Amino acid sequence: MAPDTPALEAARLRKVYRRGAEDIVAVDDVSLTIRRGEFVSFIGPSGSGKTTLINILGCLDNATAGSLKIGGRTVFSEDICLSETALTRIRREVFGYIFQKFYLVPTLTVRENVLLPFAFFRKAEARTNPMEILAFLGLDRRIDHRPAELSGGEMQRVAIARALVNKPEILLADEPTGNLDSRTSDEIMTIFKDLNDKKHISIVMVTHEMDIGMCAKRRIHMKDGLIVREEVNA
Ligand SMILES: Nc1ncnc2c1ncn2[C@@H]1O[C@H](COP(=O)(O)OP(=O)(O)O)[C@@H](O)[C@H]1O
Ligand SMILES: [Mg+2]
Numbered sequence: 601m602a603p604d605t606p607a608l609e610a611a612r613l614r615k616v617y618r619r620g621a622e623d624i625v626a627v628d629d630v631s632l633t634i635r636r637g638e639f640v641s642f643i644g645p646s647g648s649g650k651t652t653l654i655n656i657l658g659c660l661d662n663a664t665a666g667s668l669k670i671g672g673r674t675v676f677s678e679d680i681c682l683s684e685t686a687l688t689r690i691r692r693e694v695f696g697y698i699f700q701k702f703y704l705v706p707t708l709t710v711r712e713n714v715l716l717p718f719a720f721f722r723k724a725e726a727r728t729n730p731m732e733i734l735a736f737l738g739l740d741r742r743i744d745h746r747p748a749e750l751s752g753g754e755m756q757r758v759a760i761a762r763a764l765v766n767k768p769e770i771l772l773a774d775e776p777t778g779n780l781d782s783r784t785s786d787e788i789m790t791i792f793k794d795l796n797d798k799k800h801i802s803i804v805m806v807t808h809e810m811d812i813g814m815c816a817k818r819r820i821h822m823k824d825g826l827i828v829r830e831e832v833n834a
Contacts, residue, residue, distance in 0.1 A: 603636070658772045803816070
């Protein structure tokens with residue numbers, strides 16, 4: 601991939617949910633380009649289409665219309681729709697996913713949770729050292745603990761470690777601080793900034809919290825499924 605190939609390119613994305621006789625337009629004509637190495641947030645109130653959009657960008661959901669390219673490759677468009685196998689591969693090779701509800705496996709230790717992606721798939725070129733990632737995230741003294749023994753911030757850090765083991769190009773985070781207090785939220789944002797600055801991972805985050813969204817270098821504001829405004833740090 602050429603170094604200037606965008607990480608993500610979306611054109612005229614639209615997602616319509618059918619609820620009974622009613623059509624709900626969750627994402628309405630969204631076009632955007634995210635370059636490699638960017639830290640972008642989508643900020644908007646509940647119901648503005650953030651989760652729907654990030655799920656489409658991360659190939660977890662399909663759009664009703666529009667097109668999406670990931671690393672220059674068309675994932676879907678009017679006449680292209682990749683197979684489920686190809687999509688699964690992109691999900692594993694390109695993305696790391698982080699959610700509001702950490703989704704750790706309660707019966708597994710920190711170490712086992714973080715190694716879980718390797719049980720299904722190990723990206724050949726990744727060669728990450730999970731212990732180094734755990735140390736980077738300040739979890740090296742927690743590796744034999746189970747999720748119930750951890751604080752919320754620690755649980756989210758474990759989820760971040762798990763998202764990192766396969767060396768994703770793009771980290772996608774849907775309300776990553778939604779279950780955390782403000783001090784812990786700031787810690788998670790510091791980790792995101794470090795991952796972006798020092799490890800050059802592209803980050804795409806959605807949040808309804810303005811101060812969290814402001815941590816990203818580029819902020820895209822959403823309302824009613826539309827991009828209404830955008831700002832970038834100088
Ligand atoms: N599976 C679904 N079926 C029907 N409507 C949905 C579904 N998911 C989301 N919606 C609707 O789409 C709109 C956008 O939702 P969502 O993307 O979850 O917004 P946000 O993450 O910003 O809160 C809302 O009106 C929501 O009710
Ligand atoms: Mg949401």
